[in-house]
Each structure stands twice: as structure tokens, then as C-alpha cells.
Amino acid sequence: MxxxxxxxxxxxxxxxxxxxxxxxxxxxxxxxxxxxxxxxxxxxxxxxxxxxxxxxxxxxxxxxxxxxxxxxxxxxxxxxxxxxxxxxxxxxxxxxxxxxxxxxxxxxxxxxxxxxxxxxxxxxxxxxxxxxLPRRRLLEITLTLEPDARLDRVEQEVMEALPRSRILKVSYSLTGQALVLTSQPQNGTSLSVIGERLRGLAGVHGVEISR
Structure with missing residues (x-):
């Protein structure tokens, strides 16, 4: 048994x-x-x-x-x-x-x-x-900068371009030619809209966004 x-x-x-x-x-x-x-x-x-x-x-x-x-x-x-x-x-x-x-x-x-x-x-x-419930995924945004771009100026313009996004982390490359952001965008904001806003900033050469 x-x-x-x-x-x-x-x-x-x-x-x-x-x-x-x-x-x-x-x-x-x-x-x-x-x-x-x-x-x-x-x-x-x-x-x-x-x-x-x-x-x-x-x-x-x-x-x-x-x-x-x-x-x-x-x-x-x-x-x-x-x-x-x-x-x-x-x-x-x-x-x-x-x-x-x-x-x-x-x-x-x-x-x-x-x-x-x-x-x-x-x-x-x-x-x-x-x-x-609201769903806000983290995005890793890499901005490739122009050689003469000022990092502090670009960072300020990014904050203005994404006013309702939470920027959780900002880091710089060793060469100073790239700015890496970890962000929580507003609900419903498409990646193409975010990329278009950032690509139009002065001093930004390229934008790469990954989830």
C-alpha cells in the first residue's frame, strides 16, 4: 500500500x-x-x-x-x-x-x-x-555625437526633447563621442517618434534604441 x-x-x-x-x-x-x-x-x-x-x-x-x-x-x-x-x-x-x-x-x-x-x-x-496597469519598459538609447558636440548641452537638449520620460541613468563613452541613456518613456510613445526627436538635436550624429 x-x-x-x-x-x-x-x-x-x-x-x-x-x-x-x-x-x-x-x-x-x-x-x-x-x-x-x-x-x-x-x-x-x-x-x-x-x-x-x-x-x-x-x-x-x-x-x-x-x-x-x-x-x-x-x-x-x-x-x-x-x-x-x-x-x-x-x-x-x-x-x-x-x-x-x-x-x-x-x-x-x-x-x-x-x-x-x-x-x-x-x-x-x-x-x-x-x-x-501602465506599462513603461526601459529603453537603452545610444547617441553618437559630432566631434565638436558639448556633452552637457546635448544632455540638456535630450531632457527637453523627452519631457515626460524618466531618465534613470546617463553614461558617457571614454572618447566622449557617445551618450548612453537608460530611460522610461511615456506610455504609448513609439520608438520612431523618440528616434526622430533625438536625431534632430544639434550635435547628434546617430541614434540607436534597444529594449
């Missing part, structure tokens, strides 16, 4: 991990269906191993699972220009490991309830963020 319970735990860990992984897979995230299934399976099996070893504490092994999943989550985080991608996927891997651990401890209801809540967060809350 115990073997059937263990088999049920392993199967349930795989199914719950697959539920979250499928959502990530459908959204073309770097860690998808197989990754989340394996994370949940591994966390569940580690917890089971700790529970059945004589004199061992399953919570101690569960703590090591949390440490190990941090390295896997770090691999899902990507940098694209001034923006960071993959934080939500890294968090979903962390939650999936917790679900697998709960299944290994036979906490059936918390494991299933957490899976349902995680799916609601990934789908419903994402819709609310997209439709109801």
Missing part, C-alpha cells in the same frame, strides 16, 4: 508541475513543460528520500532543494538591453519546487491549492497588468 502512495505522490508531482510548465510553454518562456515537470519530480523525490531514510529529517533535505533551485532559476533570467526577462519564470520554478516538496510530504491540499493559485497569478494577473 505504501508503494502505491509513493507512486501517487510521484505522479501528482509530475501533473502539478506540468500544469505550471504548460502555461510557461504556451507563453514561449525559456523554461517550459519538461523543465517544470522535472523540477517538481526532483523536489518530490528528494523529499520522499529524506522522509524514508532512518533518522533523517525531510525538512532538511527540502531546504537543500530550495538552495539548488536558485541556480536553475538564475539560468532562466535573461538580460535584453536595459530590460530583464525571465524573472517570472524563475519564480514559477521556485514555486514548482515548493509544490513538489509539499507532495513529497503528503500535503495534498496545499500542493493542489498552490498550483491553482499560481496558474491564476500567471494568467489572470498578467491580463490585469496588461489591460489595467
Amino acid at each position: 505504501d508503494q502505491w502512495v509513493v507512486l501517487t505522490q510521484i505522479a501528482l508531482a509530475a501533473v502539478l508541475g506540468a500544469s505550471i510548465g504548460l502555461e510557461r510553454e504556451l507563453n514561449a518562456q525559456p523554461a517550459g513543460l519538461r523543465t517544470h515537470m522535472l523540477v517538481s519530480l526532483g523536489a518530490g523525490l528528494f523529499t520522499l528520500s529524506g522522509a524514508y531514510l532512518p533518522g533523517d529529517d525531510p525538512t532538511r533535505i527540502a531546504a537543500q532543494v530550495v538552495t539548488g533551485i536558485g541556480f536553475l532559476g538564475g539560468g532562466a533570467i535573461l538580460r535584453e538591453g536595459a530590460n530583464i526577462r525571465g524573472l517570472t519564470t524563475a519564480a514559477s520554478l521556485w514555486v514548482t519546487a515548493a509544490i513538489g516538496t509539499a507532495v513529497g510530504l503528503r500535503w495534498w491540499f496545499p500542493a493542489v491549492a498552490t498550483t491553482v493559485l499560481a496558474l491564476l497569478v500567471l494568467s489572470l494577473v498578467k491580463y490585469v497588468e496588461r489591460e489595467a
